[in-house]
Amino acid sequence: MEYENRDELIIKKYQQDENMMIQLFVQWCTNHQLDPMALYQKAYPYQEKNAALLTAIEEANAETAEIEISNETMLEVLQLFGNDDLAFVVVEEMERMPKK
Numbered sequence: 001m002e003y004e005n006r007d008e009l010i011i012k013k014y015q016q017d018e019n020m021m022i023q024l025f026v027q028w029c030t031n032h033q034l035d036p037m038a039l040y041q042k043a044y045p046y047q048e049k050n051a052a053l054l055t056a057i058e059e060a061n062a063e064t065a066e067i068e069i070s071n072e073t074m075l076e077v078l079q080l081f082g083n084d085d086l087a088f089v090v091v092e093e094m095e096r097m098p099k100k
Helices: 003-031 036-043 051-062 071-080 084-096
Strands: none
Touching: 003 036, 003 051, 003 071, 036 051, 036 084, 071 084
């Protein structure tokens, strides 16, 4: 494998994984009747709208399947990608949720 191709492959794989993280976040928000864009903007108030997040929201609205994502899994995935600010906002929302 050429060096350039390996770098491209690594970048592409990271982008795919990042998109999966965004889709999981949107699904988790949907499952808990939360607005993913509002939570994202609360965590990152100075960032422009995230195109990948908008796409994931549109795709989630078009689908009807509900996939259960535990709170612990959601936090682990966010932290894995360095989204600590978003993880903090998610924890705040988790604390507001009724206890089961």
